[in-house]
Amino acid sequence: MAERASDPKLRAALAGWLLFIALETTIQVVFKFAGETLNADAGAAALIRHALTNPVVLLGFGLYFCGFIVWMTLLKDLDLGRAFPMTAIVYVTTFAAAVLLFGERPNVTRIVGLLVILAGVVLLVSDENSPPSPKAPIDG
Amino acid sequence: MSHLVWALFALTVALDVFGQTAFKFGLEEIGDLPGVAFWRGITTSPWVVAGFLGYCVEAASWMYVVGHAPLSVVGPMAALSYVGAVLAGRLFLGEVPRPRRWIAAALVTIGAGLVGASLG
Numbered sequence: 001m002a003e004r005a006s007d008p009k010l011r012a013a014l015a016g017w018l019l020f021i022a023l024e025t026t027i028q029v030v031f032k033f034a035g036e037t038l039n040a041d042a043g044a045a046a047l048i049r050h051a052l053t054n055p056v057v058l059l060g061f062g063l064y065f066c067g068f069i070v071w072m073t074l075l076k077d078l079d080l081g082r083a084f085p086m087t088a089i090v091y092v093t094t095f096a097a098a099v100l101l102f103g104e105r106p107n108v109t110r111i112v113g114l115l116v117i118l119a120g121v122v123l124l125v126s127d128e129n130s131p132p133s134p135k136a137p138i139d140g
Numbered sequence: 141m142s143h144l145v146w147a148l149f150a151l152t153v154a155l156d157v158f159g160q161t162a163f164k165f166g167l168e169e170i171g172d173l174p175g176v177a178f179w180r181g182i183t184t185s186p187w188v189v190a191g192f193l194g195y196c197v198e199a200a201s202w203m204y205v206v207g208h209a210p211l212s213v214v215g216p217m218a219a220l221s222y223v224g225a226v227l228a229g230r231l232f233l234g235e236v237p238r239p240r241r242w243i244a245a246a247l248v249t250i251g252a253g254l255v256g257a258s259l260g
Contacts, residue, residue, distance in 0.1 A: 028206065028215060035207015040144060051200065064199045068192075072182070091216055098212035106212045106258065113254030114216045120247030123240060124222055 016074050023070055025093040027063045029101060034060040088121045141259065145208045148201045149217070155198035157224035161232065162191030213259060217252045 034057040038047060051057050095114055098104040106114075141149075166187030173181055182188050205214055223245045229235035237245075 028211060031203045031206045032211050033207075035203040035205070038204050038207055040204070057203070060203055061199060068195065091219065094215040095212050098210065098215065102211060104210050104212045110212060110216075110255050110258035113251045113256075113258060114212075116251030116254060117216045117219045117248050118251075120244045120249075120251060121219055121222060123247065124226075124244035 016070070020067075020070055020074060020087075021089050021093060023063065023067050024090045025097055027060065027067050028094045029097050030056065030060045030063055032102060087125060088118050091118060091121065141209045141213075145205055149205050149209075149214060152198050152202045152205060153218070153221045153224055155194045155201065156218075156221040157228050159191040159194045159198065160221070160225050161228055162187045162194065166191065210259075213255055216255045219248045220252050223248050223252075 034054065037054055037056065038050065040047060042050070091114065095106070099106065166182070166185040169187065170178065170181035170185055172178075202218075226237050226241055226245045230237060
């Protein structure tokens with residue numbers, strides 16, 4: 001904990017994590033918009049044709065791929081053991097997006113459930129003997 | 141949430157656990173290589189490629205789930221993949237999780253149960 005905020009390595013790590021949190025949250029939002037246009041009743045062929053031609057769906061997959069690259073780069077280039085619990089923030093930002101952008105109204109049970117999940121995730125990822133998963137915290 | 145959405149949610153979590161495990165194998169095989177060599181190792185490792193293909197299917201599955209369920213429900217519940225990773229490590233990799241990891245997995249499971257139950 002001796003680093004100062006002016007430490008270039010620490011700043012790079014912080015910037016990487018902010019980018020990661022913003023990107024992961026954006027992916028969930030774009031996936032929500034894209035997923036709403038997918039209709040399983042239309043049949044597999046129509047579903048695939050739609051997925052390959054709809055710009056929002058393609059944007060979602062493109063961002064997903066970017067998220068994958070950013071995650072691999074963070075794991076590879078930065079010593080982030082202590083910062084890894086920050087991945088739990090993505091759960092909070094995604095939840096906030098659900099409320100603010102999509103007008104979802106979580107009840108008390110759902111909010112308590114989220115807090116219990118966050119406690120579990122922080123406990124798990126702050127475990128030093130637990131290497132970070134080579135994958136973003138939220139699927140997709 | 142329909143049966144299809146729940147089934148795709150389960151598929152997403154299962155593929156995520158598979159992907160994590162495959163990447164773990166792949167990255168251990170590749171080891172610590174500098175720059176371009178690392179990315180070349182990534183793109184030619186069978187484990188990483190298999191994990192990546194799993195992620196492609198997972199992405200499509202997850203997109204459908206998020207599009208047809210409240211994000212404030214399935215978003216937090218996606219943390220169940222951490223529980224799957226602990227179980228997969230115990231069952232397939234012979235890892236013996238410390239009590240701390242079991243407690244964490246139990247918390248995520250209970251929380252996911254509460255979030256799912258909040259649908260009413």
